[in-house]
Amino acid sequence: MEFVIITGMSGAGKTGALHVLEDIGYYCVDNLPSSLLSTLYRLCLKSEDDSMKRVAVVVDVRGNEKFEEMCSQIEHFKMHYENVKVLFFDAMTDRLVVRYKETRRRHPLSEKLKDGSVLSAVELERELLLPIKRTADYNIDTTYMSNKQLRERIMSMFMEDTSQSITLTFMSFGFKYGIPLEADLIMDVRCLPNPFYIPELKHLTGLDKDVRDYVLESEETTEFLKRLLSMLDFSVPLYLKEGKSELVVGIGCTGGKHRSVTIAMQLNDHFREKGYRCVIQHRDIDR
Structure with missing residues (x-):
């Protein structure tokens, strides 16, 4: 049985993620008190209904008055039950x-604060949930993510074969829009030839063959990719050995449209061929 706990900041996309998991066949429960996690797990485990063997639940501040207990209950549950993953959603405060x-x-949490302001409530919630975020298997930051991108990310993570214990996420982005907060590694590809300065390529993206050919045909890119792939080929098995569930590699260029998209696609293809479960996301390609 697969059991996914969705938690994180209010307004960060938990309900949307739950709907996506429901669409791909998970038995979903929203706003479950953390004290009932064990009860639900045992009921689903004993059920003869195959539809209850892939379960996703949202556990957050709405259904839990004692937030410290919620954090400890989630951690205890994850330690003592099999095939449990925690998916944490976050976004920038503003x-x-x-x-x-x-x-x-x-x-x-507004009613629990004297001023009742949203800002104070968000800051309090972030402080309360920090212990869970630190131990989560997956961390997704939705600050710059559209609903479409969120759906694609969740589907890519959970629709494929789940027998592998690590997911590699390659995220292209533009430094001018900020570094993705959930990235474990950041690769700066602004040193590579830039198609932006080629008139016929400027308004295309790395999804177009002409742009990819321009970036990949240079000697600089060939050597850069060789060294980057060698480093990742060495380090990914080490992350897997340490028990990491998801490795997010951010690949950044200036605007997130040309070079970063091209390199992200190359990394995705390389590791898919090696048998890893991979997710690719182009955060800023439509900006």
Whole structure:
């Protein structure tokens, strides 16, 4: 049985992720008190219904009055039950505040604060959830992620064969829009030839063959890729040995459209051929 606990910051995309998992066949429960995790797990384990062998639940501040107990209960549950993964959602504070203002909803912790402000509630929630974030198997930052990108990320992570114990996520991005906070490794490819300065390539992206050919045909890129792949071929098995569930590799160029997309695709193809489960995301390609 697979059991996925979705948790994290309010407004960061937990409900959207749960809907995606439901669409691909998971039995889903929203707003489950952490004290009921063991009960649900045992019921699903004993069930003869195959649809309850892939389970996803959202556990967050809404259904838990004692937040310290929620954190410890999740950690205890993960340690004592098999095939449990924790998926943590986060976003930058200012973005979470904007999302709440846009929806005109109250933050679950607002009533517990004297000023009742969304900003104070978000900061308190972040502090309370820090222990869970540190031990989560997957960390996804949705600050710059569209609903479409979120759906693609979740589907890529959970639709494929789950027999492998690590997921490699290759994320292209533009440094001008900020470094992805969930990245474990950052690769700067701004040293490579830039198609932006070629008129016929400027308005294309790394998804177009002409752009990829321009980037990959240079001697600099050939040597860069050789050294980068050698380093990753050496280090990925070490992360796997340490029990890491997801390795997020950020590949950044200036705008996140040409060089970073090209290199991310090369890394994705290389590790797929080696049998790893891979996810590719182009964060800034549509900006």
